[in-house]
Amino acid sequence: MRDSWVIALLSILSVLMMGSLAWANRERVATGHNDFVSFYTGARLVGTAGLYDVAQARAFQEQLLGRTSDAWRYIRLPYFAALLWPLGRLPFHTAYFVWEALAIAAVVGFVLLWKPTARPITVLFTCLSLPVAVGLMNGQDLTFLLLFVAATVYGLRRGRPFLAGLAFALCAVKFHLFLLAPLLLLNRRNWRWGVGAAAGLGILLLVSFAVAGPGWPLAYYRVLTDPNIHPGLEQMPNLHGLVGRWGWPAPIEWILTAAVAAVVAFVATRRSFEYALAAALAGGVLVSYHSYLADCTLLLPATLIVLNETASRPLRLLTVVLLTPLTGFLLLMNSPATAAVMPLTVLAMLGLIGWDAARR
Numbered sequence: 001m002r003d004s005w006v007i008a009l010l011s012i013l014s015v016l017m018m019g020s021l022a023w024a025n026r027e028r029v030a031t032g033h034n035d036f037v038s039f040y041t042g043a044r045l046v047g048t049a050g051l052y053d054v055a056q057a058r059a060f061q062e063q064l065l066g067r068t069s070d071a072w073r074y075i076r077l078p079y080f081a082a083l084l085w086p087l088g089r090l091p092f093h094t095a096y097f098v099w100e101a102l103a104i105a106a107v108v109g110f111v112l113l114w115k116p117t118a119r120p121i122t123v124l125f126t127c128l129s130l131p132v133a134v135g136l137m138n139g140q141d142l143t144f145l146l147l148f149v150a151a152t153v154y155g156l157r158r159g160r161p162f163l164a165g166l167a168f169a170l171c172a173v174k175f176h177l178f179l180l181a182p183l184l185l186l187n188r189r190n191w192r193w194g195v196g197a198a199a200g201l202g203i204l205l206l207v208s209f210a211v212a213g214p215g216w217p218l219a220y221y222r223v224l225t226d227p228n229i230h231p232g233l234e235q236m237p238n239l240h241g242l243v244g245r246w247g248w249p250a251p252i253e254w255i256l257t258a259a260v261a262a263v264v265a266f267v268a269t270r271r272s273f274e275y276a277l278a279a280a281l282a283g284g285v286l287v288s289y290h291s292y293l294a295d296c297t298l299l300l301p302a303t304l305i306v307l308n309e310t311a312s313r314p315l316r317l318l319t320v321v322l323l324t325p326l327t328g329f330l331l332l333m334n335s336p337a338t339a340a341v342m343p344l345t346v347l348a349m350l351g352l353i354g355w356d357a358a359r360r
Helices: 002-024 026-031 036-045 054-065 078-083 092-113 119-128 130-137 142-157 161-177 181-186 188-212 216-224 239-246 250-270 273-287 293-309 313-323 326-331 341-358
Strands: none
Touching: 002 026, 002 119, 002 130, 036 054, 036 078, 036 092, 078 188, 092 119, 092 130, 092 142, 119 293, 130 142, 130 293, 130 326, 142 161, 142 273, 142 293, 161 188, 161 273, 161 293, 181 188, 181 250, 181 273, 188 216, 188 273, 239 250, 239 341, 250 273, 250 341, 273 293, 273 341, 293 313, 293 326, 293 341, 313 326, 313 341, 326 341
16 A cells, blocks of 8 residues: 555656646647647548648648648558548647547556556556657657557457457557567467457558558658658667667668567567567567657557566666656757667667577
């Protein structure tokens, strides 16, 4: 009971700390002039030929807000814009309020569904998560990924691997953060989960073709390869940012990517689905070409799983470091030295996960 009161107090202090950060950015938070603009744009343009058209997006945003930005281009798959279609029928500020309410509800859903760690611990570290707070303040969709991951783990624990796979397929909204997830199928016990995930992904692709027509993959590829949507290399917590900010040769990034994938594959063959999922989530953040602080939201379930399953003191220490706001604040300092702390810490954690798996 005494520990519960301490955790409750720390959680309240964490919320207040994140609230002060939101207050410092209150204009963006209050007006919705953040990443939500891109989602609202997609919701309004879905079903037209302009979903990925730069000129149409700019014209719509200029008319709506009197300004535009490359950061506000719609860069998700078409099916997600179709899901957001009802929001596009609402006035912008009303839609933004509903969006933020849903994003917060997704955090609550994550806490309620998450079983690998005790709920007080989950609440504490969720409140402490700077990436979660930044994602909410920026009007992003990362908290929904938290909910989908929690639903995946919950479904597997209830003996429903196919349904768990369907839930995991919804993570395709930011598929570049889940590039290593297929390696989980190296464990043959995960095949029913894989079938569910493949079925869900197939449905989402069918919806995408239905709402955007046969030409959307090429248009989408042009969006993803536009360098204007990948600014701020110095603030990327991944291998691409680590290598780029120090000016290292590109082959180093490829070698590190292969090493990360090898560790995830090894863990998948040796340990439980949850432990392998933690490795895949952490590795996915590292190998993603496009990611920022909010995308490190996925480190929350990854580190909670590791904290619950490992007895290694060095590994537990690194997970606790990543669960605190420390590495996130260092990333925001715009210094190459401090910004490197987060990806290097995740790399070290992943290496220790592999070492921990090899001992069993």
